[in-house]
Amino acid sequence: MYEEPYRWVEAVGNRRQYLDEQFAKGSPVVGVACDQGILLITMSKGTPKLYEIYDRLALGGMGHPADLEKLRFTLLEMAHVEGFNRSASDVTGGRLVKYGVAPVVKQAFEEVFKAPFIVKIMLAELRQKAGKDGFLTINYDGVFEEKSLYAVLAATSSIEQRMTEYLRKQSISSLKEAVDIAIRTWAVGDRAQRQADEAKGDHEDAMENSDQPAADAQTLLAHVHQCMIDRSIECVLLDRQVAGTSKYRTLGTDELRALLPKDLSSAVT
Amino acid sequence: MQGDFYQLLKEQGYVLGIPGQSGVGQALITATTILAFKYRDGVLVAGDRRATAGNMVMYDRTDKVLEIDRQSVMAIAGVPATAYEMARVLEHSFKYYRRTQLQELSFEGKLRALSKLLKENVPAALAGTGAVAPIFAGYDAEQEAAKIYFYDILGAEFEGAEYAVSGSGSPTIRGILHYLNTWGEQPLSTMTEEQATVQALRLLTSAAEFDSATGGVNREAGLYPVVKLITSDGVRTMADPHLQSLFESNVSKGM
Numbered sequence: 001m002y003e004e005p006y007r008w009v010e011a012v013g014n015r016r017q018y019l020d021e022q023f024a025k026g027s028p029v030v031g032v033a034c035d036q037g038i039l040l041i042t043m044s045k046g047t048p049k050l051y052e053i054y055d056r057l058a059l060g061g062m063g064h065p066a067d068l069e070k071l072r073f074t075l076l077e078m079a080h081v082e083g084f085n086r087s088a089s090d091v092t093g094g095r096l097v098k099y100g101v102a103p104v105v106k107q108a109f110e111e112v113f114k115a116p117f118i119v120k121i122m123l124a125e126l127r128q129k130a131g132k133d134g135f136l137t138i139n140y141d142g143v144f145e146e147k148s149l150y151a152v153l154a155a156t157s158s159i160e161q162r163m164t165e166y167l168r169k170q171s172i173s174s175l176k177e178a179v180d181i182a183i184r185t186w187a188v189g190d191r192a193q194r195q196a197d198e199a200k201g202d203h204e205d206a207m208e209n210s211d212q213p214a215a216d217a218q219t220l221l222a223h224v225h226q227c228m229i230d231r232s233i234e235c236v237l238l239d240r241q242v243a244g245t246s247k248y249r250t251l252g253t254d255e256l257r258a259l260l261p262k263d264l265s266s267a268v269t
Numbered sequence: 270m271q272g273d274f275y276q277l278l279k280e281q282g283y284v285l286g287i288p289g290q291s292g293v294g295q296a297l298i299t300a301t302t303i304l305a306f307k308y309r310d311g312v313l314v315a316g317d318r319r320a321t322a323g324n325m326v327m328y329d330r331t332d333k334v335l336e337i338d339r340q341s342v343m344a345i346a347g348v349p350a351t352a353y354e355m356a357r358v359l360e361h362s363f364k365y366y367r368r369t370q371l372q373e374l375s376f377e378g379k380l381r382a383l384s385k386l387l388k389e390n391v392p393a394a395l396a397g398t399g400a401v402a403p404i405f406a407g408y409d410a411e412q413e414a415a416k417i418y419f420y421d422i423l424g425a426e427f428e429g430a431e432y433a434v435s436g437s438g439s440p441t442i443r444g445i446l447h448y449l450n451t452w453g454e455q456p457l458s459t460m461t462e463e464q465a466t467v468q469a470l471r472l473l474t475s476a477a478e479f480d481s482a483t484g485g486v487n488r489e490a491g492l493y494p495v496v497k498l499i500t501s502d503g504v505r506t507m508a509d510p511h512l513q514s515l516f517e518s519n520v521s522k523g524m
Binding site: 052055076081083 | 274277278281336339357358361364365367368369371
């Protein structure tokens with residue numbers, strides 16, 4: 001039945017709708033570049049969402065943990081084999097995404113008899129020179145985008161736009177500023193997702209497309225504080241200052257306490 | 270097996286070294302001197318910098334003490350091509366394991382990984398085209414201690430309780446190490462970082478005195494041995510200016 005073009009288009013459309021629903025309650029991911037490197041932040045309930053891929057590459061994802069694991073392993077295998085056979089400099093985010101993962105995700109999405117990847121991913125790449133750092137994001141349908149300075153993942157593209165709009169208005173240079181702004185941007189996304197989820201049905205479009213101004217910093221931090229009851233802040237850094245080839249490191253509890261805004265640092269456990 | 274990078278490479282057709290042919294064995298080329306011993310804060314690993322081919326000095330700036338990851342070091346004696354390739358496989362294997370399994374490979378696991386590579390390399394080692402007899406030292410996080418292991422070319426692994434040596438200059442300094450550790454002013458394991466470094470420089474200078482394939486210190490060219498220190502904080506390389514000052518104040522004086 002899917003041999004007919006119309007049926008196939010319909011099936012893909014249904015799949016898109018199904019997938020959109022899967023991300024509604026996911027935790028957004030925020031990546032921002034700062035003087036010290038690239039920071040990735042999210043909030044999670046135990047299962048990590050941020051990972052090391054290669055010396056200068058970090059992965060952030062939202063969606064089904066098993067699918068994220070599959071793509072993470074694909075990326076790890078490709079990166080390490082390439083890094084061994086050629087060199088670490090030849091392992092670039094662009095090559096991994098464009099010729100590796102994105103085609104696989106797209107194929108899975110369009111093969112309507114098979115299960116799609118319920119996942120959106122972000123690959124952060126620390127380059128040799130500050131200011132040249134980059135991000136690549138891949139949607140569940142295999143569409144990828146390259147970005148510099150910052151990137152986000154959220155349930156829908158309109159929420160991602162709202163988060164990006166919030167980030168655009170900020171100026172980030174130090175790591176402390178990066179942590180502060182990234183966690184607030186996460187709150188912008190999470191609040192928007194919750195509002196959209198609650199307003200499901202009649203007002204969905206109205207909520208998503210509403211042009212309401214972003215909440216003030218106090219409200220956003222209060223939202224994060226509230227979320228910290230059952231989730232914890234996950235934060236990693238591709239640190240330009242780390243000695244050796246591997247630049248990835250997780251920000252520990254003490255460091256996070258020192259970097260987070262006062263209202264939140266006391267809640268870090 | 271999850272997290273096994275070497276297996277992944279083999280599945281893609283990778284073969285370590287050149288397959289050897291039986292019956293064409295040659296004298297083993299291990300022209301070098303590498304050493305490791307325990308001192309107060311951890312383990313010191315050092316190596317000379319000369320690479321030779323027969324009577325010819327090929328290169329005087331070789332780094333034979335290779336940092337495999339933040340906690341471990343492999344010092345190489347033997348055929349450089351195979352040794353560097355093994356170090357490269359190990360470096361990627363440890364990284365790959367850490368990144369896939371989200372935890373560090375255990376120290377025992379690291380030792381076993383090197384042993385496996387040496388075993389795979391036996392045909393080339395016996396044919397004389399790829400013999401490697403390395404020293405592996407690292408910080409064992411579980412045991413909270415820095416440790417030294419040395420290997421024969423077939424992959425057998427031995428723990429150096431106090432010290433280990435390898436390479437053509439090793440017979441000279443093995444005796445000195447035994448003497449120093451047993452009847453010296455103080456056991457090696459109680460020496461400070463500075464005292465241990467002075468001993469390492471003296472030992473390598475002694476090896477160079479009796480072994481033409483070991484490069485000593487070349488002050489005119491500013492060439493000093495590679496000295497790495499492994500402690501609970503990880504691996505650190507002793508800077509050349511520091512080595513120079515220790516050499517001039519404690520080694521060259523007696524020469």
